[in-house]
Amino acid sequence: MALRELHIRNFAIIKQLEIEFDDGLTVVTGETGAGKSILLDALDLLLGARAEPDLVRHGESQCELTAWFDIRGLQSVQSWLQKHDLVGEEDQCLIRRVVRVDKPTKCYLNDQPTTLASLKELGYLLVDIHGQHEHQSLSRSADQRRILDQYSGHVDAIEMMAKLASKIRRLEKELGTTTQVRSDNADKIELIEFQLSEFEEVSVTEGEYAELEVEYARLNNAQALIDGIEQALDRLFLNEDVNLTSELGRQIHALGDLQEFDPTLNTTGELLNSALAQIEEARSELNSVLNKIDQDPERLREIEQRRDTLINLARKHRCSEEALPAKHQALLDELETLKDKSSRPEKLAREIADLKKSYTKIAQAVSEKRQLVAEQLSAEITAQMQDLGMRGGELSIAVEPQISDEIVVTDHGIDQIEFLVSTNHGMPLKPLNKTASGGELSRISLAIQVITSQKLDTPTLIFDEVDVGVGGRVAQIVGTRLRELGNHAQVLCITHQPQVAAQGQQHIYIDKVSDEQGTYSTLVKLDADGRTVEIARMLGGETITDRTRAHAQEMLAANQ
Structure with a gap:
């Protein structure tokens, strides 16, 4: 090893x-x-x-x-x-x-x-x-x-202190950073809270702008819708000279009489009957829409004001009117994050204080043992020094x-x-x-x-x-x-x-x-003989005598 x-x-x-x-x-x-x-x-x-x-x-x-x-x-x-x-x-x-x-x-x-x-x-x-x-x-x-x-x-205690010290230094560094971040974020929090107050005042809901656009178009063009629908109903269904449903019904009947001569006309008859049903449904739908159109100037003004409010808010936040609810939620999330960061220094300070208490307890115990052992070890080393030529x-x-x-x-x-x-x-x-x-x-x-x-x-x-x-x-x-x-x-x-x-x-x-x-x-x-020669040289110099060789052999034998 x-x-x-x-x-x-x-x-x-x-x-x-x-x-x-x-x-x-x-x-x-x-x-x-x-x-x-x-x-x-x-x-x-x-x-x-x-x-x-x-x-x-x-x-x-x-x-x-x-x-x-x-x-x-x-x-x-x-x-x-x-x-x-x-x-x-x-x-x-x-x-x-x-x-x-x-x-x-x-x-x-x-x-x-x-x-x-x-x-x-x-x-x-x-x-x-x-x-x-x-x-x-x-x-x-x-x-x-x-x-x-x-x-x-107490090596284990030293290792524990080192781990605590490393964690304390890391948290203290983070504390310095987060303290500065909190200072930098104060203005951001104030701005976001102001922006959120605007959103809360407007109280925009998901899909609201799209609904406003539909209603605005209907109210803003109510007369044109009424005139167009009435004209269509008149020309298609109310005109004495040309009545679409009456004429289509007569032709279906006429073709029905001919089906016995050519059975392939059955398909044509079915298609015309289907067309007649759809035309009737379209007539019903046009009447329904016409009945719902309301020329309400007051409601139109309300829609215009609400629409302008959402357009201005979207322009301020550089997003589309449809994205306003998502922008509102993003501001809420950002505010929560910033507030959490702002409270982080207090949490870090408490954690560091707890770690320092643990560190101090271990460090003091180690210090006390060091002082006791230092006295003992000093005495033992001093005793060894006396034998090693340091009287x-x-x-x-x-x-x-x-x-x-x-x-x-x-x-x-x-x-x-x-x-x-x-x-x-x-x-x-x-x-x-x-x-x-x-x-x-x-x-x-x-x-x-x-x-x-x-x-x-x-x-x-x-x-x-x-x-x-x-x-x-x-x-x-x-x-x-x-x-x-x-x-x-x-x-x-x-x-x-x-x-x-x-x-x-x-x-x-x-x-x-x-x-x-x-x-x-x-x-x-060196082998045994080589060691004898070398130690004899160390004892007597270059000239090796029987006496120095014997002395060398004696020294080696004494240490076997």
């Missing part, structure tokens, strides 16, 4: 290198300048560090770095990959980066192109580098807070809750958390990243990791010369602590101390060689 393979090609002074990593403690040794830190530089680049063209091996156009991680059981890593749609093969994560001399760098996650920011974000979940390095987590306030929270065991040193975790009446909502609660350190007895406590040297910072990181390793979830921990500047006794303790840490995480340590190297469960030796093609670094995973 950690780093399994690293492939490097044309990076710095490395031509080509492939290495497999095991669980537990892996130590990396070699002469000064051999390129031990290049491994860290390569990992750092894979995890999102800035790439410079001079990192490419001289004479080459690009370098390529690839790391394969086993992510079984790493729920945070798997969730991150799923969230970003970058899931690869089951339980595997492949990171690749290509740095080119004259072209932009390329980044890949599980063979899918990705961004540098994504590499960095995922890198924080996979690897934690400690030492004289820009990627060291202990210098970041966010990671100091994370260390304390994970040790406190009289002290680390104190300061937890400062907000004291303002109005709590500032953040994802991580109401506390400012800072690691303060004094590296010598009697010296005042100061911020960790401004006080400790690189080596001291590495040892403090080691102390923290040893204590918190069972509660922290970063699978691979790397320590760069964590033993710098310490003597043999402290180096022995540093090695012991690293080996203990290897029981809970994969640990890689670059070291110059034989006491540390002897405790490794895997030993990598890096050397720099030159040939006709140039200078490059080589890497070897």
